[in-house]
Amino acid sequence: MNILVCVSRVPDTAAKIKVSSDNKSLDTAGVKFILNPYDEYALEEAIQLKEKNGGELTVVTVADGSATDILRTALAMGADKAIHIKANQLEKDSYFVAKNISNVAKELNPDIIFLGKQSIDFDSFQMSSMLGGLLDLPSVDVVSQLEYSEGSIKGEKDIEGGKVSFESSLPAIVSVQKGIKDPRYPKLPQIMKAKKKPIEDRDAEETALRTELVEMAIPEKNRAGKILTDSEADINELVRLLHEEAKVI
Amino acid sequence: MKVLVFIEEQGGKLKRSSNEAITAANLLTSSDNITAIALNGDVNNLKTAGKYGAGNVVNLKNDSLKGEAPALAKSISDYAKSNSFDTVLFSADSIGKEVAPRVSVQLEAGYISDCTGIEANGDSITATKPVYAGKAQIKSKINTANKVLSLRPNVFTAKELNDSDAQVEEVSVDESANAVKYTNIAKNEGKLDVAEADIVVSGGRGLKEPENFNLVENLADALGGAVGASRAVVDAGWRPHSEQVGQTGKTVSPSLYVACAISGAVQHLAGMSSSKIIVAINKDSEAPIFKVTDYGIVGDVFEVLPKLTDKIKAHG
Numbered sequence A: 001m002n003i004l005v006c007v008s009r010v011p012d013t014a015a016k017i018k019v020s021s022d023n024k025s026l027d028t029a030g031v032k033f034i035l036n037p038y039d040e041y042a043l044e045e046a047i048q049l050k051e052k053n054g055g056e057l058t059v060v061t062v063a064d065g066s067a068t069d070i071l072r073t074a075l076a077m078g079a080d081k082a083i084h085i086k087a088n089q090l091e092k093d094s095y096f097v098a099k100n101i102s103n104v105a106k107e108l109n110p111d112i113i114f115l116g117k118q119s120i121d122f123d124s125f126q127m128s129s130m131l132g133g134l135l136d137l138p139s140v141d142v143v144s145q146l147e148y149s150e151g152s153i154k155g156e157k158d159i160e161g162g163k164v165s166f167e168s169s170l171p172a173i174v175s176v177q178k179g180i181k182d183p184r185y186p187k188l189p190q191i192m193k194a195k196k197k198p199i200e201d202r203d204a205e206e207t208a209l210r211t212e213l214v215e216m217a218i219p220e221k222n223r224a225g226k227i228l229t230d231s232e233a234d235i236n237e238l239v240r241l242l243h244e245e246a247k248v249i
Numbered sequence B: 001m002k003v004l005v006f007i008e009e010q011g012g013k014l015k016r017s018s019n020e021a022i023t024a025a026n027l028l029t030s031s032d033n034i035t036a037i038a039l040n041g042d043v044n045n046l047k048t049a050g051k052y053g054a055g056n057v058v059n060l061k062n063d064s065l066k067g068e069a070p071a072l073a074k075s076i077s078d079y080a081k082s083n084s085f086d087t088v089l090f091s092a093d094s095i096g097k098e099v100a101p102r103v104s105v106q107l108e109a110g111y112i113s114d115c116t117g118i119e120a121n122g123d124s125i126t127a128t129k130p131v132y133a134g135k136a137q138i139k140s141k142i143n144t145a146n147k148v149l150s151l152r153p154n155v156f157t158a159k160e161l162n163d164s165d166a167q168v169e170e171v172s173v174d175e176s177a178n179a180v181k182y183t184n185i186a187k188n189e190g191k192l193d194v195a196e197a198d199i200v201v202s203g204g205r206g207l208k209e210p211e212n213f214n215l216v217e218n219l220a221d222a223l224g225g226a227v228g229a230s231r232a233v234v235d236a237g238w239r240p241h242s243e244q245v246g247q248t249g250k251t252v253s254p255s256l257y258v259a260c261a262i263s264g265a266v267q268h269l270a271g272m273s274s275s276k277i278i279v280a281i282n283k284d285s286e287a288p289i290f291k292v293t294d295y296g297i298v299g300d301v302f303e304v305l306p307k308l309t310d311k312i313k314a315h316g
Ligand SMILES: Cc1cc2nc3c(=O)[nH]c(=O)nc-3n(C[C@H](O)[C@H](O)[C@H](O)COP(=O)(O)OP(=O)(O)OC[C@H]3O[C@@H](n4cnc5c(N)ncnc54)[C@H](O)[C@@H]3O)c2cc1C
Pocket: A013, A037, B203, B204, B205, B206, B207, B229, B230, B231, B232, B233, B244, B245, B246, B247, B248, B249, B250, B260, B261, B262, B263, B264, B265, B266, B267, B268, B271, B281, B282, B283, B284, B287, B299, B300, B301, B302
């Protein structure tokens, strides 16, 4: 089978976030970037499918020309080849990313396209369904369990307070939930081997911006910050504050 | 501007986040330009959308559809196109987040997800949303003529703007869920989901044993809220992943969030920092959680939680 996994490069979850002087982008100085955690789950699911059923696994990313690090990680985990789409336009939106991935998908005709449910940078949560719309393919989000058989898949997806069982014909697009399978940590021999696997660079197709970022800011903290002790009187005071000041109970 | 708002039901009435989205649509235009749209709804519930500012309601009917995103998106887009709606609002819940991006492709619309603020300037819409786990926020403008937005639940207020019900019109759709089919929907109706609850009480590793979570459950019960958890206790298998709050769990913004024996790692803050009021109980006065709290109690959860629960009960 032929599998495509979409991966994005995001600031580490613990990164300190500062805004650039343009007031609309991240100041990347000193920020460590990682493979989006949800994409590790997507990759693991894809690798295990490939190990079982054979075929080829391609990873793709759309980035500002600096994503070889995460592509190497994906290759070390077990992907066969990588496509690195370089965005030359200064600003991009989700549609631009989806359009460029859809171009690759049209060329490779994968049986399944895997994604993470969201990228932890902007938490947009839209790539899978947008790709589904652009490619006119079925898509299922937040998948926590998946079974494959020739020509179709079935599994479970998470919803608020429950689960939905689904089936879908292939080709299909699947975005995964954390924990679907535990991602492997590549060991040195795999990391060495990955250095020889191909990464193909391409220029992105430019698209007109459908959404445009006009401002980025660090939100002001205006929390009361009252600290109380564990005395009877203070616990009573907390109940009073919640009732009278915060008016939440 | 003509606005379509996708609405859902829960527990025999409209979902609160749906009422929030309808009220929010009134920030963009007047109610005669606002239509609420549902799938296979109950007319008695749907008509109440009028109170929150929907001019009328459309009930898409098709017995074979159970909310499969591709078919639902197609039905909503077709309705929007043939009735010249230019803007479609969703709440950013599991259905909304899955359907909205497809609608945006079909309407060639710019889409902004999980908005915490929206504003119309003439024909354009600017939206605010948290990014980098709430460590920053962005304002984005939609450049296209058609626009799609999803709104973070619990952030916009649901307000009864008048007391008249809306007319509900049935529209049958012939879309079928042929590619993706939902074969079963298992919802624990009795239990509040953290992502939807108005009050959340979460527990962390400081509770020491899974059994001690009953202290958290008791406080949640007394407050009428849902139970949440830190990743440490989910990874330890004490609590299900569906309760995890944070960057790799759920994003919640209840009116009250109580963090019990949770240190307040950035990844946890990512999931709860937009809560209206945050309370923390932690024995370490230096715990990072106290940097984001409105009210903090420095103390032992084993002593404070039972007392607090009793006092809340007594308070009524
Ligand atoms: C990629 C990534 C994603 C992550 N995603 C998430 C996520 O989604 N959600 C999440 O929560 N975490 C997430 N984490 C993990 C996060 O970094 C922390 O490890 C985790 O939140 C810690 O959980 P905790 O606060 O329960 O435990 P700890 O950090 O161990 O804190 C326990 C706290 O309990 C207090 N305590 C102990 N005993 C008592 C007592 N008797 N009374 C009162 N207080 C007491 C201690 O002072 C301490 O502050 C993620 C990490 C990574 C790397």
